[in-house]
Amino acid sequence: MNSKIVEGAVAQFSKLPGIGKKTALRLVLHLLKVDEQNVYDFSKALLKLKTDLHFCSVCHNISDETICSICKDTGRNHEMVCIVEDLRDVIAIENTNQFRGVYHVLGGLISPVDGIGPEDLNIESLFVRFQRNEIKELIFALAATMEGDTTTFYITRRLNGSDIKASTIARGISVGGELEYADEITLGRSILGRVPYKL
Amino acid sequence: MVNKDYIFNAKFNAFTGKNGIGKTNMLDAIFYLCTGKSYFNSNDVQLIHNEDPYFLLKASFIKDSLPGDEILCALVRGRKKVIKKNNIPYERIVDHYGEYPAIMIAPNDLELLMGGSEERRKWMDATIAMYDRQYLYHLMRYDKALQQRNAELKNMFQENRNNKEVLEIYNQILIPLAQAIFEKRKEFIAEFIPVFLALYKEISGKEEPVGISYVSQLQDHPMAYLLENKFRQDLIMQRTSNGTHKDDLDFSIFSNPIKKYGSQGQQKSFIFSLKLAQYKYSISKVAVAPILLLDDVCERLDESRLRNLMRILAQQEFGQIFISDTSSERILNTIPFEGEKVNIFELSEH
């Protein structure tokens, strides 16, 4: 390539997941063709992700403000908390329109092999919510994998002896246990048909 | 690319031809279609011929003279392997295991006697998993939990941390799995031994006292005790020192390890008896008689043992058999099968 500038842009695009050199070049060539304003809006939207976006101080969901729209919604049941791994799960469950509680986003799952322990996740803040007596029911919507099980196990063990109601969403929901891939109907049904979890 | 089609005999098939012509590959291809993996090479990419972009295997199985499933196995370089049953891909490849049981008898089986305990555990697990899907899932879950527990031990050691909360979770996952695996292996060996002893007598033609015994740390203590009691040691070693992943089988002749004290002939009789017993035992456990694949057996057995083996194979209960040998004549001379029950495929360069 004979432009360092184009080369640099291609290199940046190809850092994105699922984007190879070929696709990156195609995207860059496309941007060269569009109006300057479009490119400006595009880059501004990217920057805003880092400068203006917050993580909700209650549930760690992404939010434009300190507290997210779900946590702010008084029409929802704030005593029923669905525990998920990340943002994608919130989106998947919200799309089912079957869940009227609130969330707690852990930001990962316990996996010593990957160097992830409970202290690396948003678990302490869950117990803060719990100690404030805000939570009556927990729904674990974590992947049906060893890591998901371990995380559920860890949290429920620490709730031992409490009178919180706990359940997991019906298992075998999808390929490889990844929530994200479950179609909305199955996921909606899983949310409704939960399996009680003995604390 | 090379493309070949075969129609097999329901009873006895032989691949013949000179060494290096691909007889073993033929057997392994059948094994692959049955089990979803190669018997000889766990690296699937290496199974692709030379510079070819992919390999593809396809088989139409026949059950009780009726058309059964169509199985397809394919691997394209750089992609994940695909196994399809009647055009529907398996979500988990492992679910194909046990659908069409197959047992291979090959020269490298001697590793079962000579090699480390892992070889014997693998053999035992492959045998049980063929008829017990639950056992296979238990094994996979156990392995995963064990890896995580070992990583957690390493993290604890390196961070000089005493908090056992996470480690304790893996203990709780491992304990029931280890107990279940232990019980299953114990039960299997107890049922397997009489089948094995009878076959050893038949193949060797001798009354030598041979034995198999199952060795497990769980015989002395339950898994919970082992994990708790060996914690300090495990922490320093940064891995789990006790459990069913340390199980072994003792193979003996005249109460001595056959690996050290058995003659070559005794070792061969032992191995063939072990594999044939695996076959016979499997028949009693699965709906379809497994496919039996015999790689290069004629070269490895003396005449009397070979004749004993063939006599056993001719029994009604043995299902479809595939054999490889350099000589078509030898096959025709030793097999006790009638003409219509035999197909011989002479392999050549192209």
Ligand SMILES: [Zn+2]
């Ligand atoms: Zn929130």
